[in-house]
Amino acid sequence: MTFFLQFLIDVLALGGAYALMALGLVIVYGILRLVNFAYGELIMVAGYTMYLASGSGLPWLVMAAVAVFMAIMAGITTDYVAFRPVRAKSVTAVLITSFAFSTLLQNAALLFISPRPRNTPLPEVFSQTIQFAGVITPARNLITIAAAIVMLALFSWLIRRTVLGIAMRAAATNFTMARMLGVPANLIISSAFAISGLLAGVVAMLWIGRIGAVVPGIGLEPLLIAFIATVIGGMRSLQGAVLGGFLLAFMDTTLNFTLPQELLKFRDAFTFSLVILILLWRPQGLIKGPATGQRT
Amino acid sequence: MLEISGLQVAYGAVRAVRDVSLNIAEGDLVALLGANGAGKSSTLMCVAGALPAAAGLIRLDGQDVTSARPETMARKGVATVPETRDVFPDLTVGENLLLGAYIRRSDTQGVAEDRAKMFDMFPVLAERRAQAAGTLSGGEQQMLVIARAIMSRPRILLLDEPSLGLAPTIVDRIFEMISVLKRSGLTILLVEQNASKALTVADRAYVMRLGRVEAEGTATEIAAATDLRSLYLAG
Numbered sequence: 430m431t432f433f434l435q436f437l438i439d440v441l442a443l444g445g446a447y448a449l450m451a452l453g454l455v456i457v458y459g460i461l462r463l464v465n466f467a468y469g470e471l472i473m474v475a476g477y478t479m480y481l482a483s484g485s486g487l488p489w490l491v492m493a494a495v496a497v498f499m500a501i502m503a504g505i506t507t508d509y510v511a512f513r514p515v516r517a518k519s520v521t522a523v524l525i526t527s528f529a530f531s532t533l534l535q536n537a538a539l540l541f542i543s544p545r546p547r548n549t550p551l552p553e554v555f556s557q558t559i560q561f562a563g564v565i566t567p568a569r570n571l572i573t574i575a576a577a578i579v580m581l582a583l584f585s586w587l588i589r590r591t592v593l594g595i596a597m598r599a600a601a602t603n604f605t606m607a608r609m610l611g612v613p614a615n616l617i618i619s620s621a622f623a624i625s626g627l628l629a630g631v632v633a634m635l636w637i638g639r640i641g642a643v644v645p646g647i648g649l650e651p652l653l654i655a656f657i658a659t660v661i662g663g664m665r666s667l668q669g670a671v672l673g674g675f676l677l678a679f680m681d682t683t684l685n686f687t688l689p690q691e692l693l694k695f696r697d698a699f700t701f702s703l704v705i706l707i708l709l710w711r712p713q714g715l716i717k718g719p720a721t722g723q724r725t
Numbered sequence: 726m727l728e729i730s731g732l733q734v735a736y737g738a739v740r741a742v743r744d745v746s747l748n749i750a751e752g753d754l755v756a757l758l759g760a761n762g763a764g765k766s767s768t769l770m771c772v773a774g775a776l777p778a779a780a781g782l783i784r785l786d787g788q789d790v791t792s793a794r795p796e797t798m799a800r801k802g803v804a805t806v807p808e809t810r811d812v813f814p815d816l817t818v819g820e821n822l823l824l825g826a827y828i829r830r831s832d833t834q835g836v837a838e839d840r841a842k843m844f845d846m847f848p849v850l851a852e853r854r855a856q857a858a859g860t861l862s863g864g865e866q867q868m869l870v871i872a873r874a875i876m877s878r879p880r881i882l883l884l885d886e887p888s889l890g891l892a893p894t895i896v897d898r899i900f901e902m903i904s905v906l907k908r909s910g911l912t913i914l915l916v917e918q919n920a921s922k923a924l925t926v927a928d929r930a931y932v933m934r935l936g937r938v939e940a941e942g943t944a945t946e947i948a949a950a951t952d953l954r955s956l957y958l959a960g
Binding site for chain 2: 598
């Protein structure tokens with residue numbers, strides 16, 4: 430029982446973070462049919478904002494809010510710099526510009542800050558452990574679960590209940606028709622990037638909370654996780670992204686618990702083998718997502 | 726109200742619309758007839774802003790709106806019902822209607838009234854308001870798309886092949902609705918392959934062939950003067 434509870438908390442904490450990462454990627458993909466390869470750098474921007482704000486003496490929550498805000502701004506900037514100028518031209522062009530923007534941000538961090546890890550402030554509670562029902566777990570895990578629940582609820586309310594959310598879902602299936610109803614294309618796309626930035630910002634706080642430091646390449650792993658989770662779950666489906674995130678976390682955690690010590694460093698190889706098996710079984714991902722839609 | 730002159734629309738090197746000029750007066754129902762591939766839909770989608778014009782001029786109330794963005798056209802009072810009957814399949818019927826009123830979403834009371842009116846007009850949509858639009862039948866989807874277009878309180882309605890692929894009884898109902906909308910004073914551009922049906926409701930008609938306007942006149946003139954059958958077969 431205790432073991433089961435421990436396992437469950439680990440899966441939910443990791444899965445919550447993975448699910449938020451995947452949602453941030455898929456919200457843009459669903460509308461533009463383009464992967465934003467600069468997504469990981471939104472996490473980096475939030476991380477360095479924390480580092481730069483650390484001397485300010487502000488309460489942690491205020492700094493975190495500023496960092497999330499900066500991630501949102503970086504998301505919107507991605508749209509203006511990497512997507513909007515070439516969006517109508519070709520998929521290849523956007524692929525290249527989003528990679529370029531990612532490299533640009535990383536190199537800016539290398540050049541102006543440092544290639545070495547920089548400490549970010551952490552609230553006391555992130556390093557505490559909590560004991561209940563015989564389980565000992567870092568408080569960070571419970572915070573991650575709570576944050577994931579709040580963010581998923583907020584996201585689901587936004588996408589289901591608000592006119593903007595409904596318009597975004599409509600645009601994801603048929604962008605031209607949505608525009609012919611008067612939904613402005615640029616508003617929808619910028620909103621998608623802003624939501625993507627919000628999710629990345631929150632994930633950054635949780636992700637950086639595990640190590641308490643930020644490096645220029647910090648965004649690579651979250652980008653990869655988000656990408657794999659959305660591929661498993663179905664690139665076109667929001668629910669699929671969440672499901673894929675939790676499933677990936679379930680696989681990772683199970684392997685952590687079951688693999689012998691000497692094989693543990695090859696965990697990713699096992700994870701990816703499972704991912705390949707899932708894709709052989711369901712090439713479209715687990716949830717197929719809305720019917721056809723065209724790229725803008 | 727709507728004037729099109731010398732319009733050309735091209736898909737790459739292929740010119741679908743070569744030279745189209747037409748006029749629609751306020752309150753008129755104008756039918757645009759012709760065989761498959763005559764360029765009717767391309768003309769209509771170009772007016773809607775969904776396709777860019779290669780040449781020519783489109784004017785709405787004297788204002789140049791050539792190659793305007795689709796969202797701009799919607800705000801100027803142009804509502805479009807495309808041939809592909811584009812409901813948003815995973816949104817509910819209610820959400821589809823709500824989006825129809827996107828440009829006047831601040832007028833919550835008016836939108837609610839219009840929605841009630843649509844549900845009166847199409848009781849089947851009221852029954853299925855919480856159902857995903859993709860689960861409706863073809864005829865129901867066509868009604869939903871027309872209702873959704875009306876929700877914006879348009880000044881001009883662009884209707885592309887509303888009868889396409891529907892059972893004859895449903896087609897009759899759709900045409901009844903079109904004449905109801907016309908009587909309410911709405912200006913309508915109706916693209917149809919079913920010429921005889923379209924001419925029963927139209928005031929004026931244009932006949933297109935291979936991207937050009939071949940004939941124009943009042944609905945009775947067109948019905949009398951043109952050998953409709955030869956027009957289609959000769960295309």
